[in-house]
Every structure is written in C-alpha cells, then in structure tokens.
Amino acid sequence: MSDLDIQSPCIGVCSMDDLTGLCQGCYRTLDEIQQWWDLDSHQKKAVIHQATEREAQLFD
Numbered sequence: 001m002s003d004l005d006i007q008s009p010c011i012g013v014c015s016m017d018d019l020t021g022l023c024q025g026c027y028r029t030l031d032e033i034q035q036w037w038d039l040d041s042h043q044k045k046a047v048i049h050q051a052t053e054r055e056a057q058l059f060d
Contacts, residue, residue: 006044008036009051020058027051027058 010033013025021029028036028051039047 006041006048009048020054022051022054027054 009026009028010023011025013023015024016022016030017024023030023033026033028047032047032051036044036047
C-alpha cells in the first residue's frame with residue numbers, strides 16, 4: 001500500500017478545540033495535521049489509530 005492510498009481522516013470540520021488541542025472533525029493534533037503529507041503509510045495508520053482512540057475516549 002502506498003502512502004497515497006491512505007486517505008486523510010479530515011472531514012472538512014477544521015476547528016481546533018482550545019481545551020483538548022484536537023481538531024473537532026478528525027481528532028488530530030495540529031502537528032499531526034501539518035505533518036500528514038510527510039508521513040509514510042505506517043505513520044499515517046498510527047495517526048489514524050490514535051485519533052480514533054481519542055474520539056472514543058471523548059465520547060465514553
């Protein structure tokens with residue numbers, strides 16, 4: 001799988017939450033968003049996994 005095959009988790013709701021420091025749409029940090037296109041496929045998968053876990057923790 002190439003790096004281009006992994007889609008960005010961005011859903012177009014680009015608003016950073018001041019309390020959590022996370023995007024309210026994709027649950028990534030600003031650093032993760034900025035670095036996305038420089039990450040390899042393994043790093044992108046890790047970011048997606050972390051963002052998914054963050055979202056789950058916020059809504060538990």
